[in-house]
Every structure is written in structure tokens, then in C-alpha cells.
Amino acid sequence: MGQQFSSMDRHRILTSALDRARAKRSVRMAQIGRDRLEELVDIRSRNLERLQANLSILRKAVEDAGGFFFLARTSREAVEYLLKVVGDGRVVVKSKSMTAEEIGLERALASAGKVVVETDLGERVVQMAGVRPSHILAPAIHMTAAEVARLLSPSLGPEPEDIVRYVRESLRPYFLEADVGVIGANAVSAEDGAILIVTNEGNDRLVSALPRTLICVTGVEKAVSNLYEALRMVEVQVASATGQRLTSYLTILTPRSEDLGRGRSLHLILVDNGRIDTLEDPEISDTLKCIRCSACFNVCPTYRVVGGHLFGHVYTGPIGLPWTYITAGVREAAGFADLCISCGLCVNECPVRIDIPDIISKIKYRAVLEGVYKPFWLAANIDTLLRLGQMAPSLANQFIKRRPLRLLAEKVLKIDHRRVLPHFPSERMWSLVRRVGHAANPRFRAVLYTDSLIQYLLPSIAFRAAELLVGNGVEVAIPRQRGSGMPLIQNGLLGKAAKTARDNVKKLYRHVLKGYDIICLEPTSLYCIKKIYPGLTKLDEASKVAERSYGFSEYLVERCGFNNSKKGWGRVFYHWPCHARGESKASTVLLLERLGYEVRSLDVGCCGMAGLWGLKAGPRGYGLSAEIGAEVSAAYREAGAETLVTDSTVCMLQLRQFYMERVFHITDLIFNSWVGGGDG
Amino acid sequence: MELFWERLRENGSIPIYCPKVEDMYAKVEKIISDMNYSPTAFYPRDVLPTLIPRLLQMFGMVWGRSDSFDVRRARLGLMGVDFGVAETGSLVLFTSNTVERLLSCLPEVFVGVVYTSRLLPDLASTLGYVSQALKGGRCVSIITGPSxxxxxxxxxxxxxHGPRQVYVLVVEGGPAIQ
Incomplete structure (x- = not known):
């Protein structure tokens, strides 16, 4: 099926779909506003705390209303109950439910000889194609209209209108004949025993109105106290998922609605399947706040390229990984955990602020401990390797330059031989920075934190950065330091990462006590210090260090009041590193503008390097990394800029792979264009 | 009212204003004859009691009483709804049997009739009514545009799976909300 589409075509279909979803969503989310999201976070947390109570209130409400309530501890229990309810029924119609997928409902019913008909258009298509949904909301997002048409009927044309008419007409008889209807739920109100379901197609309405027996299958976390909370949950879910004010249909029903309870019956199956235990597991439990809006999918660099068939088990996408861990176990989650590159972009999208990458790093850690996840060897040893290289730079450079040696390195160290790497410099950072002058009348004192790549391979960047800071009235100290530990975090080596982090925090804190600020030259280091170290080290000092830490551009612009008296340097394309995207506007863009450049940028898009991840030999490292980077490359070509600039040396490596001579570090540009003119 | 109108258009519904109840007949007739949406079915609901005998007489419409046969055949469903929601451009429908609900699900076209006195500002303000309706054994459908x-x-x-066209007749006046 669809062999004629190259992976690039498929990639384009997927990314443009995700971009459209994101654009529509952001308009609506701005209207929803911060207060409503705060309220929702509160609703989700409160209800998870009182989940057991909610469940007993719900059971009572459902049973009092004449319905049937079943709490299924496992998928198996859920399926067994379901089969009993279906009984002699022959035809089962269902409207898309991820929980039904989770418990393997369709397979179970089919092997019991039932005819199971999915009625959601996208889900029906993947059902007929015999594949898993590749996205939790848009299951057939990976397919073209022509492919869909061919799959449904040989005589059907590729017009979506025709496809839809065909599906309407061919499914209608099933709705009318079905003995049993299966629906999911977007929220459940315990107090009222009410189920809330949203769809745009209206299939849920037919499924819930026509068959004599109605079964609702959903996860226990969907239960909230009352109707108000359920409604709030659904509203934000819709806004964040599709950008609509409301889907075409919102159905709210209880076991006594209409003729349910009078000839028809409603069974509510709430699936536990690991969720209730997870409530007691604080490292993972935030996952249960998820409202399944799939906003995190839109920005995930690897999901955007590989889609849900690789990036997922039953649950797909970034949040799909913790969901897989909870419902299917560590082994299944570990199967695609390497595809999370710890870029952190999804955190900014999540309406309930789940720290997805943090949860995933904990899952990787557990997977490593259980022996089901193999971290990238280099991640644990990169600093040692770099130190060795520095001891014998000319020998190390042979390994970097000469093809046969690179092939050997690929075999042993799993560093892809195609990756262009910088050479070890003849002069070390420590001796270089000794030549940095002193600020005449320093207004600030700051530590320059460089991270490993700069320290060992690109020390001239540290030198220039220090010179520029001195020129802007900063007294700079560069103490001995370790790498940020991001590769360890990315690979689930959290024990080692915590050690590194504690070490860094203690060293930096000594300077903070003496009144120093911390300037991180690498966006990833700042990300680690601010977002990861406080939780990872559990040291009070970590938050104090975080408070005093700045990015290089941020420091120059915000603290030093950097400006340039000469402008008009032309247009540049700025690549905004993922780890700097937490800021609403990149400080580096401001810096470039003050410097006198016209800046073009892309508001989504990872270069694909992701630290050491893009060094990894093979398709799930270097290969995928290049595919991810294609998006940034295309934007750069369209921007009509000569120069490509970034403030991360890691991104720089990747960009140089494509556009060697046109890629600059931010310090290069300042060095070339700055003639003075700060406000000090 | 203006917001309701704007949001209906935004979500793909077609709003039609009726200053008086009697205007409705001509509007309905036009929809039916223009598009040739016959057979038409409607449900006799208390929301618009005056409408029923006239429509029966005018169009020889089918009553979707208690068996669903007629509803399945219908190409157009016509029904008074309980509330309109301005902020989302939604129709709120409380139904006490499935046939009633199916009338807004199965046909190609749905015509919902709402009095201006029954417009609520936003979804949150429907809560009390929704909760009352659920207690009274109704199913609540909130319809926001076509399927x-x-x-x-x-x-x-x-x-x-639902109507591809949703007309909303907004009728001036009507009984006040209790």
C-alpha cells in the first residue's frame, strides 16, 4: 500500500497536517487564556487525588440510574466483561476510543466471531488497512486521499467528498443493524453518572442512540467530580486538540437518558490497567493529568518525521510514551524511548503542563535498570573521550579526518562516519582564556559556563564570548567545570546525571555566594540548570543557581543593555535551538536586531542534532537526524539569507553538515559587526 | 444575539432570522422546496407547539413519533431546540427518546428552531439546565455546526454521519426561561 510515496512525501503530508493543527490551535488557546488553563490543571490534580472517591460516587450514581458499572483492573478483565455483555449480539459498532484500542477490544471481539465496525472515518480507514492508528486523534494522518480511496473501494476516486459519501452510505446499515454500540468518553462526571463525548462526525450519536446495548469504555482518570469540571475539561481538550470552540457534537448522557434503562442498557467500563498504581508513583503520575489533546505531537521533532507507527505502541506521540509505560509496561515503552531526544518542546505545548521529557527520562532510567533499554555508549563516556582527545589532539584528529579510522570509530564507538566533526584545537581553552582582558570598571561579575563541546573542541567560542562580555562591562570567571550531563539524561543514565548535576551546582553555587551571575554559553546548559537540576539534584542550592543563571544573549541584552551604533548588516537566518524555545521571544533575535541584522526565523523546527543523538550510527540516529533537519534547511533556503546563525554549538555541528561555510555562532557575528555603543 | 449569529456562521451553520413566528413557515418551505429535501420529518416538541399543526397541514410532514422508521427515511429533520449558546454558536437539545435525537442525527439536513428568549451567553451558563435535564432522564446534545x-x-x-447542512431559525420572542 502506498509504495509509490517516498518517505519524504509522507513526511511532508504529516508535517503540514501538524503545522496546520498547531496554527489553528494557538489562536484558540490564546482565547482560552491562562486562567482557564490554571483552573484545568487544578481540576486535573484535585480529581486525581480523589480518584478513588470519585469512582465510588460514580459507581453509585450509575447503578442508581439503572446502569451497570465495572471497574476493570486489567485489559483482560475489561475484555472478559465486555464479551459477557455482548453475549449473543453479532454486530458491534464503535466510535473511536483509545481505551478500546488499549484493551485490545477489537481483536477480542473479532476472535469471538463478532463483526466489529469502526465508524470514525480515520479509524475505519486504518481498521481496513489493518494497521494501528498513527495519531490518537487523526488515525489516518499518514495516508493520502488516493490511498484511502483505493483501500475502501476499487471504483472510488481520490476526492475526500466522495470518500466521505461512500463511508456514510456504506456504514449506515451497520448502525441500524448493530446489536451493541461501543463508545469512549472524553470526561465522566461522577456526581451525575454522566458521560461526555465529543465528535465532529456525529458517529458517537448514532452509536449511542441506535443499538440496544451501549458500552462505554474509558480510563479511570477521566472521572471528575461534577459536570462543571467535566465541561471545562472537554472545552480545553477541544481547543487544544483542534482549535475549535466546540466540536460539532457534544453528547452528555447517563444510564437513565432517553430509553436507556427501559429496554436499552448502558454499561460503563472504567479501565485501571496500571493507572491507579501510577497515582502512587510521583515520578510518572502527572501523566494521568493528560486530557489526550495531542498538542505535544505537533512539535515533536522525531514524531513529525517518523509518525506514530514508529513513535508509539498503542498510544503514540510524546505523551504516548508514558501512557505506554503505564498501560503496557516498561519493555513496550523502551521500544521507542530512543526517539525522544529530550528537546523539551512538548512541555511548552501541554495545556496541563505535564513535563513529558522529564517523565520519559525517568522511564528510560527504569528501562536501563531493568535491562530493556540500551543507552548510547558514548553518552556515558563522552567527557572521558574528549579529555583523551585533548591529550593527544593530532592523533585524535586522525580519527576524525581519515575515513578508514572513522569507519573503525563507527564500528567501535557507534559514531556515524558521515557526521562532520570539528577537530581538536592545538591550544586548550584554559590557556586561551588566560589571554582575556579585564573589564575596566566592571558592572557585573559572572561565571562563564561553557559545556563540553566548547571546552574541548571549540574553545575559541569561549574566548570570544569572554572578550565580548568584558567589553560590555562584565568581569568574567571561567572556573573548572564539567559538562551539563544532558547526554546522560537523554539516555536514561540518571544516577550519573544527578552526580554531575550536583557537582556543577556545588561549584557554581560557590560563585553565586560571591555575587557572581552564571552565564551559559550553550542553551542546553541553561535548560539543564534551570529546568532539570533542581528536580534532579534535590538541592536547595540548585534553585538559587537557577535563579542567577542566564543565557549568553539574554545577559548581553537584558543585563548589559547591549547595543550597536552601526546597523544595516543585512539579513540572517537564526536557528532557534529547542532548549532556548521556552522563552517567548528568543533573546538572540533581540541581540541580532540590536546588532543591526534583519532576522528571519522559524517558529517550530529542530535541527535534529539533539546532542550526541545525531552522532549515533544508523537510521535511528544520524539518518533520522538529517531528515529532521531538512525542515530547518528548507526554511533557511526560503528566507533568502546568506548567513545562518545559531547560539548552540551542537546545532551548529548539524547545520554545518548541510551548509558548511555559511553557518556562524552568535559570537562570530557579534565579533564581526559590533563597533560599540552599549548604554554603559 | 449578534454574537450567536456570528458564531453560527463561523461554525458552518446557516442562521435565518424570523421576526415573527409566522415567518418561519415561509422559511421552512423555501429550504424544503429549494433543495428538494423530502421526505421531511419533525418531532412534536413542546418548544414550539404552535408550529406543529400548520406544518403538518402545509407539507404533509411525517411525525417521528415512537418508532424510528420514518426518521430513517427522512432527508430533512426539523425540530425546536431547548437553548442556543451565543459564545459557541451551539444548539442545546434535550431529548427524552432516541427517535427525537435521531432526527438531528440521521437526515442530511437539520433545521433547528430557537427563540431569542432561549439564548444563553456561554456553555457554562447551560450547566444548571443540563444537569436538570440529565436528572429528568434526558440525553443532552450540543450541536455546533454540521457533521x-x-x-x-x-x-x-x-x-x-450526521447532517451536512444545519439551518438555525432564530425566532424573535418566545417563552421566557423558567
Whole structure:
């Protein structure tokens, strides 16, 4: 099926779909506003705390209303109950439910000889194609209209209108004949025993109105106290998922609605399947706040390229990984955990602020401990390797330059031989920075934190950065330091990462006590210090260090009041590193503008390097990394800029792979264009 | 009212204003004859009691009483709804049997009739009524535009499993909300 589409075509279909979803969503989310999201976070947390109570209130409400309530501890229990309810029924119609997928409902019913008909258009298509949904909301997002048409009927044309008419007409008889209807739920109100379901197609309405027996299958976390909370949950879910004010249909029903309870019956199956235990597991439990809006999918660099068939088990996408861990176990989650590159972009999208990458790093850690996840060897040893290289730079450079040696390195160290790497410099950072002058009348004192790549391979960047800071009235100290530990975090080596982090925090804190600020030259280091170290080290000092830490551009612009008296340097394309995207506007863009450049940028898009991840030999490292980077490359070509600039040396490596001579570090540009003119 | 109107258009519904109840007949007749949406079915609901005998007489419409046969045949469903929601451009429908609900699900076209006195500002303000309705054994359907999908290449197509056209007759006046 669809062999004629190259992976690039498929990639384009997927990314443009995700971009459209994101654009529509952001308009609506701005209207929803911060207060409503705060309220929702509160609703989700409160209800998870009182989940057991909610469940007993719900059971009572459902049973009092004449319905049937079943709490299924496992998928198996859920399926067994379901089969009993279906009984002699022959035809089962269902409207898309991820929980039904989770418990393997369709397979179970089919092997019991039932005819199971999915009625959601996208889900029906993947059902007929015999594949898993590749996205939790848009299951057939990976397919073209022509492919869909061919799959449904040989005589059907590729017009979506025709496809839809065909599906309407061919499914209608099933709705009318079905003995049993299966629906999911977007929220459940315990107090009222009410189920809330949203769809745009209206299939849920037919499924819930026509068959004599109605079964609702959903996860226990969907239960909230009352109707108000359920409604709030659904509203934000819709806004964040599709950008609509409301889907075409919102159905709210209880076991006594209409003729349910009078000839028809409603069974509510709430699936536990690991969720209730997870409530007691604080490292993972935030996952249960998820409202399944799939906003995190839109920005995930690897999901955007590989889609849900690789990036997922039953649950797909970034949040799909913790969901897989909870419902299917560590082994299944570990199967695609390497595809999370710890870029952190999804955190900014999540309406309930789940720290997805943090949860995933904990899952990787557990997977490593259980022996089901193999971290990238280099991640644990990169600093040692770099130190060795520095001891014998000319020998190390042979390994970097000469093809046969690179092939050997690929075999042993799993560093892809195609990756262009910088050479070890003849002069070390420590001796270089000794030549940095002193600020005449320093207004600030700051530590320059460089991270490993700069320290060992690109020390001239540290030198220039220090010179520029001195020129802007900063007294700079560069103490001995370790790498940020991001590769360890990315690979689930959290024990080692915590050690590194504690070490860094203690060293930096000594300077903070003496009144120093911390300037991180690498966006990833700042990300680690601010977002990861406080939780990872559990040291009070970590938050104090975080408070005093700045990015290089941020420091120059915000603290030093950097400006340039000469402008008009032309247009540049700025690549905004993922780890700097937490800021609403990149400080580096401001810096470039003050410097006198016209800046073009892309508001989504990872270069694909992701630290050491893009060094990894093979398709799930270097290969995928290049595919991810294609998006940034295309934007750069369209921007009509000569120069490509970034403030991360890691991104720089990747960009140089494509556009060697046109890629600059931010310090290069300042060095070339700055003639003075700060406000000090 | 203005917001309701704007939001109806935004979500793909077609709003039609009726200054007086009697205006409704001509509007309904036009929809039916223009598009040739026959057979038509409607449900005799207390929301618009005066409408029923006239429509029966005018169009020889089918009553969707208690068996669903007629509803399945209908190409157009006509029904008074309980509330309109301005902020989302939604129709709120409380139904006490499935036939009633199916009238807004199965046909190609749905015509909802709402009095201006029954417009509520936003979804949150429907809560009390919704909760009352659920206690009274109703099913609550909140309809916001036509049935639609973007599952195929993210292209919008209407009329998947529900109506591809939703007309909303906004009738001036009407009984006050109790």
C-alpha cells in the first residue's frame, strides 16, 4: 500500500497536517487564556487525588440510574466483561476510543466471531488497512486521499467528498443493524453518572442512540467530580486538540437518558490497567493529568518525521510514551524511548503542563535498570573521550579526518562516519582564556559556563564570548567545570546525571555566594540548570543557581543593555535551538536586531542534532537526524539569507553538515559587526 | 444575539432570522422546496407547539413519533431546540427518546428552531439546565455546526454521519426561561 510515496512525501503530508493543527490551535488557546488553563490543571490534580472517591460516587450514581458499572483492573478483565455483555449480539459498532484500542477490544471481539465496525472515518480507514492508528486523534494522518480511496473501494476516486459519501452510505446499515454500540468518553462526571463525548462526525450519536446495548469504555482518570469540571475539561481538550470552540457534537448522557434503562442498557467500563498504581508513583503520575489533546505531537521533532507507527505502541506521540509505560509496561515503552531526544518542546505545548521529557527520562532510567533499554555508549563516556582527545589532539584528529579510522570509530564507538566533526584545537581553552582582558570598571561579575563541546573542541567560542562580555562591562570567571550531563539524561543514565548535576551546582553555587551571575554559553546548559537540576539534584542550592543563571544573549541584552551604533548588516537566518524555545521571544533575535541584522526565523523546527543523538550510527540516529533537519534547511533556503546563525554549538555541528561555510555562532557575528555603543 | 449569529456562521451553520413566528413557515418551505429535501420529518416538541399543526397541514410532514422508521427515511429533520449558546454558536437539545435525537442525527439536513428568549451567553451558563435535564432522564446534545471531518489529508468535508447542512431559525420572542 502506498509504495509509490517516498518517505519524504509522507513526511511532508504529516508535517503540514501538524503545522496546520498547531496554527489553528494557538489562536484558540490564546482565547482560552491562562486562567482557564490554571483552573484545568487544578481540576486535573484535585480529581486525581480523589480518584478513588470519585469512582465510588460514580459507581453509585450509575447503578442508581439503572446502569451497570465495572471497574476493570486489567485489559483482560475489561475484555472478559465486555464479551459477557455482548453475549449473543453479532454486530458491534464503535466510535473511536483509545481505551478500546488499549484493551485490545477489537481483536477480542473479532476472535469471538463478532463483526466489529469502526465508524470514525480515520479509524475505519486504518481498521481496513489493518494497521494501528498513527495519531490518537487523526488515525489516518499518514495516508493520502488516493490511498484511502483505493483501500475502501476499487471504483472510488481520490476526492475526500466522495470518500466521505461512500463511508456514510456504506456504514449506515451497520448502525441500524448493530446489536451493541461501543463508545469512549472524553470526561465522566461522577456526581451525575454522566458521560461526555465529543465528535465532529456525529458517529458517537448514532452509536449511542441506535443499538440496544451501549458500552462505554474509558480510563479511570477521566472521572471528575461534577459536570462543571467535566465541561471545562472537554472545552480545553477541544481547543487544544483542534482549535475549535466546540466540536460539532457534544453528547452528555447517563444510564437513565432517553430509553436507556427501559429496554436499552448502558454499561460503563472504567479501565485501571496500571493507572491507579501510577497515582502512587510521583515520578510518572502527572501523566494521568493528560486530557489526550495531542498538542505535544505537533512539535515533536522525531514524531513529525517518523509518525506514530514508529513513535508509539498503542498510544503514540510524546505523551504516548508514558501512557505506554503505564498501560503496557516498561519493555513496550523502551521500544521507542530512543526517539525522544529530550528537546523539551512538548512541555511548552501541554495545556496541563505535564513535563513529558522529564517523565520519559525517568522511564528510560527504569528501562536501563531493568535491562530493556540500551543507552548510547558514548553518552556515558563522552567527557572521558574528549579529555583523551585533548591529550593527544593530532592523533585524535586522525580519527576524525581519515575515513578508514572513522569507519573503525563507527564500528567501535557507534559514531556515524558521515557526521562532520570539528577537530581538536592545538591550544586548550584554559590557556586561551588566560589571554582575556579585564573589564575596566566592571558592572557585573559572572561565571562563564561553557559545556563540553566548547571546552574541548571549540574553545575559541569561549574566548570570544569572554572578550565580548568584558567589553560590555562584565568581569568574567571561567572556573573548572564539567559538562551539563544532558547526554546522560537523554539516555536514561540518571544516577550519573544527578552526580554531575550536583557537582556543577556545588561549584557554581560557590560563585553565586560571591555575587557572581552564571552565564551559559550553550542553551542546553541553561535548560539543564534551570529546568532539570533542581528536580534532579534535590538541592536547595540548585534553585538559587537557577535563579542567577542566564543565557549568553539574554545577559548581553537584558543585563548589559547591549547595543550597536552601526546597523544595516543585512539579513540572517537564526536557528532557534529547542532548549532556548521556552522563552517567548528568543533573546538572540533581540541581540541580532540590536546588532543591526534583519532576522528571519522559524517558529517550530529542530535541527535534529539533539546532542550526541545525531552522532549515533544508523537510521535511528544520524539518518533520522538529517531528515529532521531538512525542515530547518528548507526554511533557511526560503528566507533568502546568506548567513545562518545559531547560539548552540551542537546545532551548529548539524547545520554545518548541510551548509558548511555559511553557518556562524552568535559570537562570530557579534565579533564581526559590533563597533560599540552599549548604554554603559 | 449578534454574537450567536456570528458564531453560527463561523461554525458552518446557516442562521435565518424570523421576526415573527409566522415567518418561519415561509422559511421552512423555501429550504424544503429549494433543495428538494423530502421526505421531511419533525418531532412534536413542546418548544414550539404552535408550529406543529400548520406544518403538518402545509407539507404533509411525517411525525417521528415512537418508532424510528420514518426518521430513517427522512432527508430533512426539523425540530425546536431547548437553548442556543451565543459564545459557541451551539444548539442545546434535550431529548427524552432516541427517535427525537435521531432526527438531528440521521437526515442530511437539520433545521433547528430557537427563540431569542432561549439564548444563553456561554456553555457554562447551560450547566444548571443540563444537569436538570440529565436528572429528568434526558440525553443532552450540543450541536455546533454540521457533521464534519478533516481525517482525509486535513481537508474539510461535511456530512460524515450526521447532517451536512444545519439551518438555525432564530425566532424573535418566545417563552421566557423558567
Amino acid at each position: 464534519q471531518t478533516a481525517d482525509i489529508e486535513q481537508r474539510f468535508v461535511r456530512g460524515v
